[in-house]
Amino acid sequence: MAQAIKLYYDFLSPPSRALWLALKLCKTPFEDCPVALRKREQLTDEYKKINRLQKVPALVDGDFQLSESVAMIRYLSDKNQLSEQLYPKGLQARARVDECMEWQHINVRVPCGTYFIKGWLLPVNGLAAKPKPEVAEKLLKDVESSLGALEHLWMKEEFLVGNKLTVADLLGASEIEQLKLCQYNVNERQFPKVAKWLQRVRDAAQPYHDVAYEFVQKKSKQPVRAKL
Amino acid sequence: MSSPLRFYYDLMSQPSRALLIIFRLSGMQFEDCIVALRNGEHLTEEFKQNINRFQRVPCINDNGYKLAESVAILRYLSAKGKIPEQLYPKYFVDQARVDEFLEWQHITLRVTCALYFRTIWLEPLLTGRTPTEAKIETLRMHMERNLDIIEEVWLAKSEFLTGPALTVADIFAACEIEQTRMADYDVRIKYPKIRAWLKRVRHSCNPHYDAAHSFVYKISGTGPQAKL
Numbered sequence: 001m002a003q004a005i006k007l008y009y010d011f012l013s014p015p016s017r018a019l020w021l022a023l024k025l026c027k028t029p030f031e032d033c034p035v036a037l038r039k040r041e042q043l044t045d046e047y048k049k050i051n052r053l054q055k056v057p058a059l060v061d062g063d064f065q066l067s068e069s070v071a072m073i074r075y076l077s078d079k080n081q082l083s084e085q086l087y088p089k090g091l092q093a094r095a096r097v098d099e100c101m102e103w104q105h106i107n108v109r110v111p112c113g114t115y116f117i118k119g120w121l122l123p124v125n126g127l128a129a130k131p132k133p134e135v136a137e138k139l140l141k142d143v144e145s146s147l148g149a150l151e152h153l154w155m156k157e158e159f160l161v162g163n164k165l166t167v168a169d170l171l172g173a174s175e176i177e178q179l180k181l182c183q184y185n186v187n188e189r190q191f192p193k194v195a196k197w198l199q200r201v202r203d204a205a206q207p208y209h210d211v212a213y214e215f216v217q218k219k220s221k222q223p224v225r226a227k228l
Numbered sequence: 229m230s231s232p233l234r235f236y237y238d239l240m241s242q243p244s245r246a247l248l249i250i251f252r253l254s255g256m257q258f259e260d261c262i263v264a265l266r267n268g269e270h271l272t273e274e275f276k277q278n279i280n281r282f283q284r285v286p287c288i289n290d291n292g293y294k295l296a297e298s299v300a301i302l303r304y305l306s307a308k309g310k311i312p313e314q315l316y317p318k319y320f321v322d323q324a325r326v327d328e329f330l331e332w333q334h335i336t337l338r339v340t341c342a343l344y345f346r347t348i349w350l351e352p353l354l355t356g357r358t359p360t361e362a363k364i365e366t367l368r369m370h371m372e373r374n375l376d377i378i379e380e381v382w383l384a385k386s387e388f389l390t391g392p393a394l395t396v397a398d399i400f401a402a403c404e405i406e407q408t409r410m411a412d413y414d415v416r417i418k419y420p421k422i423r424a425w426l427k428r429v430r431h432s433c434n435p436h437y438d439a440a441h442s443f444v445y446k447i448s449g450t451g452p453q454a455k456l
Binding site: 052067068069071072074078090091101106109110 | 280281293295296297298299300303304307320321323324325327328330331332334335338339377381411
């Protein structure tokens with residue numbers, strides 16, 4: 001029997017959670033290879049042999065190594081290790097999911113990721129002072145303009161692309177859920193469609209969702225020293 | 229007879245240039261639909277309703293099917309058999325190598341080069357305000373962190389970014405880097421591998437490369453014939 005793929009990930013990385021959830025939801029067997037970002041394990045020489053870009057997630061399939069979550073999704077789909085619902089195979093349906101995933105890099109991942117790093121990760125670890133109010137305000141404005149774009153340009157149906165969960169939802173929701181660590185919760189009045197969509201993604205990804213988000217949930221309930 | 233594929237682009241947009249070069253190299257038939265960003269043609273209600281709801285270029289309309297996001301467009305046209313395999317492999321393992329770069333570049337190379345260009349060239353033009361030296365320095369540092377990775381990781385062992393031959397990955401990356409010429413940045417000074425690689429990319433893509441970069445050469449006053 002072919003050896004199972006190895007998934008290198010950390011639950012504190014949004015694309016890692018999305019990939020992990022996609023594999024769990026598809027019941028694809030994989031070898032769990034957690035990489036503790038908090039211990040900077042991704043920066044070791046040992047990990048560099050697994051992913052020369054020294055990031056998570058990454059996968060190893062025999063002697064083939066691959067990083068970048070969207071590239072991994074496409075590779076796994078071509079190997080029939082992801083369901084067609086999560087990542088369609090039809091020409092136009094697939095292009096719609098691709099369009100959404102490509103759009104998210106700069107429009108969702110950058111603003112949410114920047115807010116998370118400057119608002120939580122660096123101050124909590126004593127690597128930078130908490131952002132000044134005017135900086136924090138700018139970071140938040142970028143996040144909310146991203147949520148506004150999701151609300152007005154994407155939320156036409158139940159999920160980002162159509163009426164069923166796809167990998168685009170797992171990736172996008174993961175970036176937004178992470179902001180709970182910055183004590184940011186999507187306001188249902190301001191972004192009603194986004195708030196309902198986040199709930200639908202959580203429900204559709206159970207029972208695995210709670211496992212992938214355990215750390216985020218736990219940490220977000222602890223008082224943050226450097227509250228924004 | 230008009231072609232059923234309409235391609236909306238502006239030569240001032242990096243991914244627009246990349247797709248134009250790719251289409252020309254592929255010998256693809258399409259209808260040229262130039263969108264003058266400088267006149268705000270992408271910001272009209274008509275553009276939003278009928279062409280691209282994200283109000284950006286590039287985008288396509290393939291016989292009624294509208295698609296945005298350059299990488300999604302590339303994959304869609306490749307799946308339709310319009311892009312030669314040398315430029316974007318069809319075998320999923322080889323394709324994954326190119327995908328890995330295409331996904332990597334968004335929030336690393338693209339964001340930092342584009343921000344450098346916008347802050348130093350575009351914004352002063354629009355607002356009359358020039359950025360401070362400290363700001364320029366920070367942006368340059370962020371950009372060079374990614375140019376370092378191109379030089380040391382992506383070009384470590386091969387003539388092109390993802391192997392021994394030109395692919396779409398090289399074209400996308402070169403178009404981002406070329407844009408910084410307009411902000412008076414000369415990548416060739418610090419990066420000998422990038423310098424040699426850019427020559428290879430240009431050579432492999434000409435005459436389409438120079439045609440697509442005509443604006444960049446003219447505005448920056450640094451055409452390929454110009455002395456350093």
